[in-house]
Amino acid sequence: MKKPACWLMKTEPETYSIDDLARDGRTCWEGVRNYQARNYLRDEMKVGDLVLIYHSNASPPCVAGVARVVRSAYPDPTVLDRRSPYHDPKATEDNPIWMMVDLAFEEKFAQFVTLDALKKDKSLTDMLVLKRGQRLSIMPVSATHFEGVRSMGKR
Numbered sequence: 001m002k003k004p005a006c007w008l009m010k011t012e013p014e015t016y017s018i019d020d021l022a023r024d025g026r027t028c029w030e031g032v033r034n035y036q037a038r039n040y041l042r043d044e045m046k047v048g049d050l051v052l053i054y055h056s057n058a059s060p061p062c063v064a065g066v067a068r069v070v071r072s073a074y075p076d077p078t079v080l081d082r083r084s085p086y087h088d089p090k091a092t093e094d095n096p097i098w099m100m101v102d103l104a105f106e107e108k109f110a111q112f113v114t115l116d117a118l119k120k121d122k123s124l125t126d127m128l129v130l131k132r133g134q135r136l137s138i139m140p141v142s143a144t145h146f147e148g149v150r151s152m153g154k155r
Contacts, residue, residue: 004048006146007040008063008129009103010056010137018053018064021105030076030100031086037138042073042099044140051103052141052149054129055112062112063149071102109153123148 009029011017021027032038049069055062075096078086091097118124128139141149 003143004050004068005044005046006050006052006141006143007045007069008052008054008127008139008141009067010054012057013055013064014057017055018105018108021053021065021067021103022108024105026070026102026104028071028100028102030078032076032098032100032137033086033088034136037136038097038099040138040140041101045069045073045101045138047072050106050146052146056137061115063109063118063153064112065108065153066106066150067103068106069101070104073099073101076100109150111153111155113149113152117152118149121148121152 016027029041032041047069051067051069052063053065053067055064076086076098078084079088079091079096079098080093081087086098088097115129118127119130124130124145127141127145128134128136
């Protein structure tokens with residue numbers, strides 16, 4: 001059996017935080033509007049994959065916990081809703097363009113792992129979130145990096 005892949009997904013905590021996910025238990029991850037991030041969702045993310053939930057635009061930015069993919073990619077219906085901030089006039093029912101997945105809450109870290117803490121840990125230097133200019137909202141994470149961050153959050 002193939003091991004689950006690992007991901008980092010960014011969210012602004014005032015929009016949807018780890019606490020919101022803990023309360024809801026499960027959510028759809030809509031609103032992805034970057035082609036590379038969409039391709040990760042559509043082509044690579046699978047049920048069972050693990051996700052580090054990263055609070056961006058937070059003070060300080062940090063990894064707050066873990067989720068699990070519980071539904072693989074499907075069309076994001078917000079693209080067709082003219083009232084939605086995620087509406088895309090180029091999308092149609094036959095060609096929705098944008099995708100989303102469903103996530104389930106796994107755990108909230110006892111101690112959020114700040115961006116500064118990630119940068120200081122030499123074993124994490126190759127994490128994409130630490131690379132200059134890396135702004136994707138969804139990015140792959142190696143299993144080693146995932147477990148390293150997870151253990152930092154449990155300290």
